[in-house]
Amino acid sequence: MKLLREYIKKILLTEVAKGPSDLPDNVFVQIKESSDFAEFQLVKKVGESEKYGPRYGRTVEQTDGIYGMIQLESVGVYDVGPCSNAFMISWSGATSGYGPMLYDLAMEWATANGGGLIADRSTVTGEARAVWDYYLNNRSDIEIVQLDDPNNELTDVEEDNCDQEIAGGQNYLYPKPPERVDPDWPKSALSKMYRKTNDSVTKELKDLGKLV
Numbered sequence: 518m519k520l521l522r523e524y525i526k527k528i529l530l531t532e533v534a535k536g537p538s539d540l541p542d543n544v545f546v547q548i549k550e551s552s553d554f555a556e557f558q559l560v561k562k563v564g565e566s567e568k569y570g571p572r573y574g575r576t577v578e579q580t581d582g583i584y585g586m587i588q589l590e591s592v593g594v595y596d597v598g599p600c601s602n603a604f605m606i607s608w609s610g611a612t613s614g615y616g617p618m619l620y621d622l623a624m625e626w627a628t629a630n631g632g633g634l635i636a637d638r639s640t641v642t643g644e645a646r647a648v649w650d651y652y653l654n655n656r657s658d659i660e661i662v663q664l665d666d667p668n669n670e671l672t673d674v675e676e677d678n679c680d681q682e683i684a685g686g687q688n689y690l691y692p693k694p695p696e697r698v699d700p701d702w703p704k705s706a707l708s709k710m711y712r713k714t715n716d717s718v719t720k721e722l723k724d725l726g727k728l729v
Contacts (some may be wrong), residue, residue: 535614535719543610544583545729546622546722547573553591555604555626557619559583559611560729578612585611589627592679595638598689600664600679602632603710609645617703620648621718624659624711633662638680638689641707649706660712663703666689667692671703684708 536652540546540559549556556623560573561581578584588608604627611619620634627634636649652659664679665671666687680689684707685699702708 533614534617536618537639537718537725537727538697539614540725540727541581541583544576544581545573545727546619547729548622548626550626550630553594555589555630556586557588557622557626558586559615559619571689571729583612583615585615585619585636587611587623589623589634591631593633596690597638597680598667599676600632600635601662601677601710603635603664603679604631604633605635606637606645616644617648617651618718621713622628622722624713625716625719628712629716633660633710635664635679635710636683636693636707638683641683646707647713652711653706658714658717660714661711664708664709666702681708 539545543561545560545562547558547560555679559576561576562571563574564572566572575586576584584611587606589604592598592603592605595605596624597605604632606623609616609619624634636645641649663671664681665677666681667678667689668687669675669678678689682688682693684702684705686702686708687693702722719728
């Protein structure tokens with residue numbers, strides 16, 4: 518039964534996943550970034566001036582039929598460990614089908630600007646967890662990097678230590694008793710960092726004039 522559920526989950530994820538070419542004519546992807554923060558959101562053109570050029574506003578699902586946004590923050594902003602200099606998803610939400618495209622875009626950016634991309638260390642929805650599971654098991658264009666826990670259980674170096682409570686492992690700031698730690702936490706898709714080996718989504722968005 519478990520294998521059947523996983524199979525159905527994979528089929529649903531791949532069938533509904535949309536790419537840059539599926540974006541409506543009036544919808545674009547906007548990136549706002551700094552040294553420790555990045556935001557990727559679906560926007561629409563709301564005006565244009567000769568001095569400042571086009572202006573964009575966030576799409577609203579109720580009126581535009583589409584919405585999507587992912588925010589990343591450097592792990593240095595949080596007390597979750599060095600985590601191999603990863604960027605962590607701090608917020609995400611999207612109309613069904615557009616989440617995977619934004620995750621890929623965020624991963625490409627995190628790979629170019631840091632160590633890679635990791636899941637939020639506090640909360641991960643069922644939909645987001647399915648995306649991470651899919652990355653782990655079905656994407657040959659993604660490099661998967663196992664992160665350690667705060668106790669150096671897997672390696673002797675500190676750089677890859679990361680809060681693993683979301684994966685069932687040890688908390689970085691507030692150690693748990695050993696009996697509350699799942700010994701299989703390294704098997705979780707949430708225990709790892711993900712790096713994109715190409716920038717295919719970024720390139721396609723640029724080629725289509727959809728990245729602003």
